[in-house]
Amino acid sequence: MRRIMFVVKPICIAMILSVIVTLSSTTYFVEGAVQPFSIGIAALMLYLLIKRKWSVPMVIVSSAMLGVIFYGVLPMVRG
Numbered sequence: 787m788r789r790i791m792f793v794v795k796p797i798c799i800a801m802i803l804s805v806i807v808t809l810s811s812t813t814y815f816v817e818g819a820v821q822p823f824s825i826g827i828a829a830l831m832l833y834l835l836i837k838r839k840w841s842v843p844m845v846i847v848s849s850a851m852l853g854v855i856f857y858g859v860l861p862m863v864r865g
Contacts, residue, residue: 823856 814824831849834840840848 827852827856 814821814828827849830852831845834848835842835845
C-alpha cells in the first residue's frame with residue numbers, strides 16, 4: 787500500500803496544481819487584463835482559510851457571495 791501511495795500522492799498534487807494554473811489564468815486575467823477584485827477575493831479567502839482557520843465551506847460561501855456582489859449585482863446596477 788505504501789508503494790501505491792508513493793506514486794499516487796505526486797500525481798494528485800500535479801493534478802491539483804494543473805487545475806490551479808488553468809483556472810487562475812481564466813479567472814484572474816481576462817483578455818490580458820488583470821482582475822483586481824478576483825485577486826483580492828482570492829487573497830482574502832486564503833488569509834481567512836490559513837490564518838483565521840475558517841472552514842472550507844465557509845470560505846466557499848463567502849467567496850461566492852463576494853463574487854456575486856462584485857460581478858453579479860454591481861454590473862447590473864451600473865449597466
